[in-house]
Amino acid sequence: MDSISVRSPTSSSLSISSLKSRFLEPSVSGISSHRKFSSVIFKSSSSSGSNSSFNSSSPSGSPTRFPTKSVLMGSAGKIKPKTVSGPAGYVLEDVPHLSDYIPDLPTYPNPLQDNPAYSVVKQYFVHEDDTVPQKIVVHKTSPRGIHFRRAGPRQKVYFESDEVHACIVTCGGLCPGLNTVIREIVCGLYHMYGVKRVLGIDGGYRGFYAKNTVPLTPKVVNDIHKRGGTIIGTSRGGHDTSKIVDSIQDRGINQVFIIGGDGTQKGASVIFEEVRKRGLKVAVAGIPKTIDNDIPVIDKSFGFDSAVEEAQRAINAAHVEAESMENGIGLVKLMGRYSGFIAMYATLASRDVDCCLIPESPFYLEGTGGLFEYIERRLKENGHMVIVIAEGAGQELLSESFHSATQQDASGNKLLQDVGLWLSQRIKDYFKQRKMIMNLKYIDPTYMIRAIPSNASDNVYCTLLAQSAVHGAMAGYTGFTVGLVNGRQTYIPFYRIIEKQNMVVITDRMWARLLSSTNQPSFLSAKDVVEDKKEEGTACQLLDDQICSEDVSGNKEISHG
Numbered sequence: 001m002d003s004i005s006v007r008s009p010t011s012s013s014l015s016i017s018s019l020k021s022r023f024l025e026p027s028v029s030g031i032s033s034h035r036k037f038s039s040v041i042f043k044s045s046s047s048s049g050s051n052s053s054f055n056s057s058s059p060s061g062s063p064t065r066f067p068t069k070s071v072l073m074g075s076a077g078k079i080k081p082k083t084v085s086g087p088a089g090y091v092l093e094d095v096p097h098l099s100d101y102i103p104d105l106p107t108y109p110n111p112l113q114d115n116p117a118y119s120v121v122k123q124y125f126v127h128e129d130d131t132v133p134q135k136i137v138v139h140k141t142s143p144r145g146i147h148f149r150r151a152g153p154r155q156k157v158y159f160e161s162d163e164v165h166a167c168i169v170t171c172g173g174l175c176p177g178l179n180t181v182i183r184e185i186v187c188g189l190y191h192m193y194g195v196k197r198v199l200g201i202d203g204g205y206r207g208f209y210a211k212n213t214v215p216l217t218p219k220v221v222n223d224i225h226k227r228g229g230t231i232i233g234t235s236r237g238g239h240d241t242s243k244i245v246d247s248i249q250d251r252g253i254n255q256v257f258i259i260g261g262d263g264t265q266k267g268a269s270v271i272f273e274e275v276r277k278r279g280l281k282v283a284v285a286g287i288p289k290t291i292d293n294d295i296p297v298i299d300k301s302f303g304f305d306s307a308v309e310e311a312q313r314a315i316n317a318a319h320v321e322a323e324s325m326e327n328g329i330g331l332v333k334l335m336g337r338y339s340g341f342i343a344m345y346a347t348l349a350s351r352d353v354d355c356c357l358i359p360e361s362p363f364y365l366e367g368t369g370g371l372f373e374y375i376e377r378r379l380k381e382n383g384h385m386v387i388v389i390a391e392g393a394g395q396e397l398l399s400e401s402f403h404s405a406t407q408q409d410a411s412g413n414k415l416l417q418d419v420g421l422w423l424s425q426r427i428k429d430y431f432k433q434r435k436m437i438m439n440l441k442y443i444d445p446t447y448m449i450r451a452i453p454s455n456a457s458d459n460v461y462c463t464l465l466a467q468s469a470v471h472g473a474m475a476g477y478t479g480f481t482v483g484l485v486n487g488r489q490t491y492i493p494f495y496r497i498i499e500k501q502n503m504v505v506i507t508d509r510m511w512a513r514l515l516s517s518t519n520q521p522s523f524l525s526a527k528d529v530v531e532d533k534k535e536e537g538t539a540c541q542l543l544d545d546q547i548c549s550e551d552v553s554g555n556k557e558i559s560h561g
């Protein structure tokens with residue numbers, strides 16, 4: 001591979017491995033908390049009702065192998081991105097590593113090399129210079145662009161098996177596949193790395209300090225992938241960084257696996273920063289979860305396919321109902337608070353849908369080019385129709401009608417009004433006024449879609465994500481979310497995952513495909529399209545033929561490839 005140089009005025013060309021030391025944050029001495037020593041070295045005294053029979057010292061009874069000096073190596077303030085640049089516009093957005101702030105960490109041979117299942121695999125270990133490009137559609141003059149570190153097992157690990165005390169937490173709404181990810185983290189740690197101590201944190205972030213923990217073993221998790229939900233519970237709100245990290249220290253936890261959506265990953269990012277500030281040898285790994293598919297960078301989130309598949313059942317029912325009545329309308333509401341991916345993909349998959357409404361595409365009801373005009377035309381042409389609406393669509397129209405105060409859930413997410421009920425009523429009123437017979441059936445399967453177990457392909461996807469997270473933590477990487485980028489498993493720094501939400505780009509080809517499949521109006525004027533394209537530019541959302549480069553200070557530049 002080409003030599004890679006740091007984007008720094010003083011740098012010369014170096015291999016990635018030799019770069020780590022150059023990214024060390026200035027160390028901060030002065031430990032203010034007694035906890036910094038007690039929690040790592042001695043048995044936890046404040047396990048707040050923990051069921052765990054484990055203590056926080058090393059299993060041999062000796063103090064944890066944790067260099068005292070490293071405790072002193074906290075870093076102050078925000079952590080700078082680890083960006084490495086190379087020839088032809090190559091940029092690696094690297095993830096932090098424990099050795100960035102803890103010097104002289106011992107390494108060990110990866111136990112996988114003796115595992116009969118893996119030892120036969122040629123090149124099983126990932127080369128440390130392997131990286132994955134974010135954009136794969138390029139022109140011959142395009143810069144190579146942003147890359148992420150390839151996930152997978154490394155030749156050397158930074159934890160001994162009996163030293164590891166891992167925990168898993170799930171936060172936010174349910175999503176198919178949560179149990180599969182939990183199962184595969186436990187089994188991956190146990191079977192690949194011989195790690196026997198894994199705790200489930202009960203009930204989301206607040207479970208760290210307010211609830212019991214659940215010891216997780218391969219036996220406990222054996223069958224859980226066949227169930228929906230999460231066996232360790234989940235919640236919104238209750239993120240208290242300092243209390244969470246206190247609990248991590250008190251319990252002697254040194255690998256934290258955090259499964260959740262955009263809010264959860266923001267929480268994981270601040271936990272990582274606090275862990276690093278305290279200089280702890282604790283790897284913090286995120287596994288992105290969201291049926292809304294609103295997490296950027298990654299190809300898609302786990303559970304999304306299962307949710308789209310399940311949505312088909314509701315759309316089918318709506319179609320059967322609509323077909324069987326005079327001027328029948330089947331209206332289906334699907335999840336999607338800010339991003340309409342489930343609605344878009346369910347519509348594209350079904351082919352029975354005549355109109356799909358999503359939060360990203362404003363619509364209007366009355367007048368030329370409006371929804372009522374389209375519904376009336378469709379009923380006259382076809383005798384029935386199916387409408388799919390994402391729950392976040394048209395919220396601005398509802399608030400005009402209801403003048404309601406904005407309410408939020410415990411995590412600060414806006415609570416939505418029922419757009420399906422509202423639209424049903426408005427359609428009924430319209431046809432009553434037109435004295436036209438119409439039969440509308442409203443189906444709201446929202447929670448049914450996310451409470452199911454994951455389908456076969458999501459199960460495989462969850463397994464790979466979980467195993468990649470385990471390999472990453474064992475290899476000493478931290479402050480990362482694991483994710484599929486262009487079909488490859490990667491480690492993505494938290495700041496990339498949390499900087500914005502993934503949304504349907506309505507000037508993109510996928511939305512055009514949907515419009516041409518349903519024949520619905522776009523509800524956009526030519527002027528809107530031009531303005532939307534301009535906004536995309538500011539948000540650095542790329543069209544297929546554009547390259548976005550961004551410097552370390554976050555200055556974005558879009559050029560046509």
Ligand SMILES: Nc1ncnc2c1ncn2[C@@H]1O[C@H](COP(=O)(O)OP(=O)(O)OP(=O)(O)O)[C@@H](O)[C@H]1O
Nearest residue numbers: 172173236237239260261262263264266267290411
């Ligand atoms: N900015 C933030 N900083 C720290 N913690 C956060 C932040 N945003 C959200 N959290 C915490 O993350 C957890 C989950 O957040 P949220 O309820 O928004 O769900 P999510 O992870 O986005 O999942 P989804 O929206 O897909 O259901 C909550 O416990 C919340 O307190």
Ligand SMILES: O=P(O)(O)OC[C@H]1O[C@](O)(CO)[C@@H](O)[C@@H]1O
Nearest residue numbers: 172173174291292335336337409
């Ligand atoms: O579980 P709650 O708090 O009702 O939240 C529902 C929200 O969660 C999501 O399913 C995301 O997890 C959204 O689609 C939906 O708006």
Ligand SMILES: [Mg+2]
Nearest residue numbers: 172261262263
């Ligand atoms: Mg969210």
